Amino acid sequence: MVLTLSIMAIIVAFSLYDYFSSKSWQMVTSKERNETVFENRNKEYGAYQIRRDYNKRILLVFLGVTVGIGALWGASNLFKPLEQRKDTKYISENIAELFKNEEEIMEIPEPEKIEAPAVESIAEITAFRAPTPEDDPISDPQIAPIDPTKSIGLVDQKGDGKSIWDNPEIIPPGKGTGGTGLIEPPKNDDPVPYVDEPAEFPGGMNALREFIRDNIDLNMIDGSAKVSLKFVVDTDGTISSVIVTKTSEDCKSCEKAAIKVVKSMPNWKPGKLNGREVKSYYRLPINIQ
Template identity: 30%
Template sequence: MSKIDLTSLEWCELIFKDRNKNYGAYKMRQELGKRQTVALIIVTVVALVGFTLPRLIRMAIPEQKEEMVEVTQISALEEPEVKEENIIKKVEPVAPPPALKSTIKFTTPVIKKDEEVQDEDMLKSQDELSETKVQISIADVKGNDELNGQDIADLQEVITQTPEKKQEPYTMVEQMPQFPGGQAELLKYIAKNLRYPTISQENGIQGKVILRFVVSAEGKVENVQVLRSLDPYCDKEAVRVVQSLPQWIPGKQNGRNVPVYYTCPIVFKLQ
């Protein structure tokens, strides 16, 4: 049996013998060989372009040299220890000296009886002054304003001290601060002096305001803060009552008085 070309017209005629050749399948079968040939050419061209295009692009673009970039990893280093003597301290500005007149120290002579004058108070001769080891000096001051300057005798030495750094309050100490009479007296004082704001009562507001304040080393109530708010009017009244507290027994740490934080709830409750 001879081989039959499935794309040939003879095969197409054999298939459609005694059939309707006006049907579209007959025409498609006739053009099958042409379509396959065109498809093969298109695939071949696309493949050639796909393989040759990168090479053509590399040939068209000049070759560039690769630059090597060195990346150095920087590790976190511990800060060097700085000695206290190497720390540059801020120099406080010094006030300029006051305007002074030129003066010479002079001691006003006092007339006494001979028997009241002691040997060391008697006027010494030049020879005695040369032989003694006692140094005698005269306070000469060269002034800088003879007309409006101030006499040095009228000046008083003013010693200024650097203000001490305020100690940070403690949260817990060995001996906590205490209201005189204890916790019961504190609650009694608050209940007696607290005034429920009328506008808060009318709005039906009730609850708790939590305050924090500092009992200083002297036992004074300072720095009152609202930790949990209830109502602006209730908050204000709670702060007012706490600020009016009398002096406390201060807290102690290592046997000395220290400032301590103290937390106090203030309750507003409708009857």
């Protein structure tokens, strides 16, 4: 199409230049010059007719070439197949289908349930048996005789004049160092199984779709398949440990192309756990048709 328009533009430019140039007195096709040269002569002579009709013939040739090129172009579009070759590879425009189930994008495994060991109750630990008279025989108490010379009442007891605050041995000082009161998640280099805020591609999900559609290498693909990938997003946003977890069809080239486009991605926004950036897993399905 571009080549056709270029040829037509050249022909138009040349024809216009020739047409306006022919009106100059210096050109043998000039009407005024032609009338002057053949004045009082036989105008039925061939040279007069050729010069007189030159511009008209050029215009007819230009129109004929233009119509011919337009007819060829129209015919080529009319008989062009409605579908391209069946083996043409493309990324489905409906790439949103890949993300219709958000659970496929980021599957959060349930944390393993750790069963605490059974704690015996106090009744089970302490074996209690009701006492019997043989274990604790009841004996008659011995009551001391009352001295009739002493009166019954309160007795004054003289103290040492000190309180418990004057004796530091009664309340020993504590040995604790205190703390910040904050519980931090354990620090290690392993990816966490789940996060509060999942990792995100720069620009969001729409930008991720456009990046995959624009950067996947179609030349290395010889089939179609839905490839599910799993990779790690580090705390600085870099991607590593890209692996294929599932493929709908046996298409090794599809797997290689999917891994290649994921590794070429820019740094992501890392996931967060308890407000802190952490390593996390991310699952991404790519549909190649």
